[in-house]
Every structure is written in C-alpha cells, then in structure tokens.
Amino acid sequence: MTDRIHNFAAGPAILPEAVLAEAQRDLMALPGVGMSVTEISHRSKTFDAIIQGCEADVRKLANISPDYHVLFLQGGASLQFAMVPMNLLPAGGKADYILTGSWGKKAYKEAQKFGTAQVAGSTEADNFTRVPEASELKLDPSAAYVHFTSNETIQGVEWKSEPAAGSAPLVCDASSDIFSRPIDVSRYALIYAGAQKNLGPSGVTLVILRNDLLERVPKNLATMLDYKVQAENKSLYNTPSTFGIYLMGLTMKWLVAQGGLEAIGKKNAEKAGLLYHAIDASGGYYRPHAKPAHRSMMNVTFRLPSEDLEKKFVSEATAAKLDGLKGHRSVGGIRASLYNAFPRAGVEALVAFMGEFRKKNG
Numbered sequence: 001m002t003d004r005i006h007n008f009a010a011g012p013a014i015l016p017e018a019v020l021a022e023a024q025r026d027l028m029a030l031p032g033v034g035m036s037v038t039e040i041s042h043r044s045k046t047f048d049a050i051i052q053g054c055e056a057d058v059r060k061l062a063n064i065s066p067d068y069h070v071l072f073l074q075g076g077a078s079l080q081f082a083m084v085p086m087n088l089l090p091a092g093g094k095a096d097y098i099l100t101g102s103w104g105k106k107a108y109k110e111a112q113k114f115g116t117a118q119v120a121g122s123t124e125a126d127n128f129t130r131v132p133e134a135s136e137l138k139l140d141p142s143a144a145y146v147h148f149t150s151n152e153t154i155q156g157v158e159w160k161s162e163p164a165a166g167s168a169p170l171v172c173d174a175s176s177d178i179f180s181r182p183i184d185v186s187r188y189a190l191i192y193a194g195a196q197k198n199l200g201p202s203g204v205t206l207v208i209l210r211n212d213l214l215e216r217v218p219k220n221l222a223t224m225l226d227y228k229v230q231a232e233n234k235s236l237y238n239t240p241s242t243f244g245i246y247l248m249g250l251t252m253k254w255l256v257a258q259g260g261l262e263a264i265g266k267k268n269a270e271k272a273g274l275l276y277h278a279i280d281a282s283g284g285y286y287r288p289h290a291k292p293a294h295r296s297m298m299n300v301t302f303r304l305p306s307e308d309l310e311k312k313f314v315s316e317a318t319a320a321k322l323d324g325l326k327g328h329r330s331v332g333g334i335r336a337s338l339y340n341a342f343p344r345a346g347v348e349a350l351v352a353f354m355g356e357f358r359k360k361n362g
C-alpha cells in the first residue's frame, strides 16, 4: 500500500484496503467484461449482478426478511430527513422525534416543513451528552412514527439498544453506526444511512423499509422522492450511483468475510474500549463528552484542558500521520471516528500519541 496514514475522519471515512485494492485492480476493466464499472449501463446484466449481490449481502448481514425492501438511493441521509415525513406522515398526522444530537435536530426541523413533528424527548439541556431514559420520553400513541438517531456523529452519543417506542413504527437514522454491531431489523419500520461511513463511498444512501409502509405513501409525490416508485423499480427508476453501489458491494463482501456483524461488533467494542480507557486513565487531562453509558463506539469525542492545547494536539497528531481528529466545528474538541474499516493499530498509535502529548503538555 502506498503510504496510507491513519484516517480518523467522520465521513467520508476509511474504507477497507482490500476493497480499495480490488476496485483499483478492476477499474480499467471488470474481469470478463472488458469495461470499467463506471462505463457500463445500469440496466446491463453485469450491473444487475452487482446491485443484486450488494442487496443479498446487506440482507445476509442483518438477516433482513422479505418483509423489507432494501433500496440504494441518492441525496444522502439529509434527503431522508425530508423523504421520511413526505412519505410516512399523513396530512393531519403527527410524528415523534427523539433528539440526542445535531443530526436528530436537523431531521426534526426538516420534518416540521411537512407536518406536525413533535419532540418526544431531548437531551439538549444536558448538552447532548446522553440519550434519554425511557421515563423521560413523552410518546404520542397516535404518532405516525417515532424517529431517532442511533448514533450522533458530532456528539459521539449512541443508543445501546432501541428506544422503547411503543407501538408506533420506529424510524432510525443509522448513518454513523449501521452494521457496526448486530441489529434486529424486525424492530424497525425504516432504517436509513448515508453510505460514507460504514458502507462505502458517499453518493449512496441505504434505505431498509418495511413493505407495508408503502401503503401510506401519498399520491403525487415527486417521482424520485416516492418510496413506492423506488421500491417498485428496485432503486433503478433512474441512473443510480453505479460506482458507489459497486464499492458498497465490495465493502459488504468484506464485512461478510470478517465474520459479519457479531464479529465486527466485538472488534469495534475492543477498539473503542482501548481509546476510552486511555481517556479515563488520563487523570482528567482528556475529558470525554458523552456520559459513560452512552458513549459511541464509532465516534469518540473528548476535550483537552484548553482550546489552544486542542489545536496543538490536532496539528501534532496530523504531523504524526493521525489524520482527521478535529472535532466538528459546532462542538469543538477532538473526535476520533473508529468505523468498521479502521484498524486496531491506528487506535494503538493514537493512544501512544495521547500519552506522549500529555507528558509534554500536562
């Protein structure tokens, strides 16, 4: 591999080297096809095999039943902020939103443009350092759905299990922790995720939706924003992100070869555990953002004693080939994203760097 460095970016993020190597090897011509994947029709037999293979691996990994559609859309998770209420929130209906960070808040604000979105729980008063207790949720039994964000990428706050949402269909933005651990899809009505963290490159949005939801889709939605059209056309109503789906397919194949979600979940827990241990053992020098029970395995967020030290930390880390550690501009501090493809050796390198930095700047 040519001089790859440790990439802690929050997304687009690190992809498995084996995936990049295969894509590079086959970029000029897919074996037996004689053309690049970027040059073939999305209606060709070759692409059909690619998208179907990707879907089959997604289904295998999360044990998704035929009761669900698996879609590969565009527009990122941000477009799902609008598509979810457009398709699932009937005129005069209400939707519950549980807010545990910046992305959930954005989803809620977007939904307000399409109908009555209400906050059923929020930890904003606690600076989004945790998810709410079940007793703090005020769920509306008549809600068309309950929306939550399984992992808040900016704050580094993650649900350890689904919120108790009662009987309302559960809708989840799983952009930054999808397939990082086992998931029981049968508990959800709809799951969506931008691919650019754990699934592949940007440009593809995975949507897993229960078939019966399509009955709710109102008539006369813009064609491209209509889940029914997308499902009936198997994500091929128009030209999808063919290269993105190809790379996602390779990433899913890689994930299956890693042993699936159970195995990757164990590795992810170990990686995050190493880093949180280093933070906790620093005598308060490194201060974690999230409360212990709500810490993200994917995005580890923490502060240093001052903003000047944080700047120095990021710049010296970058020089030491530990890239992408600057926290999101809205919260500051440090954020280390440890997605599926991120190697344990990178976490060990960061932990060693943190020890040295504290010694020199303590």
Ligand code: PMP
Pocket (backbone or CB within 6 Å): 010, 011, 075, 076, 077, 078, 079, 103, 149, 151, 152, 153, 154, 173, 174, 175, 176, 194, 195
């Ligand atoms: N939700 C979450 C949890 C995210 O982390 C992000 C992107 N970082 C988004 C939504 C927005 O995703 P996109 O850029 O794909 O629209």
